[in-house]
Amino acid sequence: MTTLKLHVLKPSVNNMAVRVFVRAAKLEFVEDDVYGKTRHPDFLAKNPAHLTPMLEAKQLPKGVMWESCAIMQYLCNKHEITKFYPKAAAKRAMIDSAMFYIIGTLYPYVARATYPALGFPQYAGEVGASNLDASHKAEAQKHAMEAIAEPLDVFHKFYMDGTPFIGGSKPSIADIRLAATLEFLAIVNYNLPAWAKSYMAAMEKSLGKAYAEPAADVRGYIAYVRSQAK
Numbered sequence: 529m530t531t532l533k534l535h536v537l538k539p540s541v542n543n544m545a546v547r548v549f550v551r552a553a554k555l556e557f558v559e560d561d562v563y564g565k566t567r568h569p570d571f572l573a574k575n576p577a578h579l580t581p582m583l584e585a586k587q588l589p590k591g592v593m594w595e596s597c598a599i600m601q602y603l604c605n606k607h608e609i610t611k612f613y614p615k616a617a618a619k620r621a622m623i624d625s626a627m628f629y630i631i632g633t634l635y636p637y638v639a640r641a642t643y644p645a646l647g648f649p650q651y652a653g654e655v656g657a658s659n660l661d662a663s664h665k666a667e668a669q670k671h672a673m674e675a676i677a678e679p680l681d682v683f684h685k686f687y688m689d690g691t692p693f694i695g696g697s698k699p700s701i702a703d704i705r706l707a708a709t710l711e712f713l714a715i716v717n718y719n720l721p722a723w724a725k726s727y728m729a730a731m732e733k734s735l736g737k738a739y740a741e742p743a744a745d746v747r748g749y750i751a752y753v754r755s756q757a758k
């Protein structure tokens with residue numbers, strides 16, 4: 529098996545998802561910490577979107593790819609990892625649906641709720657990135673926090689529907705992506721429902737060090753930001 533090369537930003541939950549996955553799937557990999565380097569010309573020459581996680585592999589048509597969910601899907605397809613991404617088309621479709629729903633709906637709310645507290649830049653066109661005053665920005669952040677409840681409930685009632693994980697009795701790549709996303713909510717003391725707290729604990733228990741090691745980088749960053757705010 530050739531060693532994978534992952535370019536990562538350790539405080540990021542988008543990165544955490546792939547970092548958990550490669551460990552849980554027992555793939556051979558090396559991690560290149562690109563903190564502060566994503567806008568350098570040599571990085572941009574490979575990846576004009578300047579986004580991480582980025583997988584670098586000769587077999588890829590352009591040599592690299594980004595987007596956490598697509599990277600996990602690719603690695604499951606390439607290495608036939610059905611444990612985290614079932615082979616049956618209908619089951620796979622549900623995992624894909626859950627991941628698109630995370631990236632397209634839940635994550636933007638999480639970003640708007642947490643990025644101001646994390647000190648991350650917000651997306652152009654949003655209140656948080658505008659010249660509006662602090663009260664407008666605080667109101668937008670509050671609305672984003674409130675909006676998180678609905679998709680969370682959808683994960684619980686629709687995707688999990690009485691099973692411990694989106695993947696059923698075992699975590700899937702959608703679970704890895706969801707649990708990593710929820711890690712950021714600690715920065716705003718988001719009051720997770722009891723089921724979500726148990727779910728996060730079950731993810732960590734099920735994946736062990738594969739989860740705990742990358743999670744420690746995210747949690748360490750949150751603790752650092754908190755210590756600076758005092």
Ligand SMILES: N[C@@H](CCC(=O)N[C@@H](CS)C(=O)NCC(=O)O)C(=O)O
Pocket residue numbers: 537540541542543566567577578579580581594595596597631
């Ligand atoms: N949807 C993407 C989001 C990736 C993303 O936003 N990456 C950020 C870190 S959280 C990044 O690499 N930013 C560096 C930059 O834009 O220069 C994914 O899931 O991978």
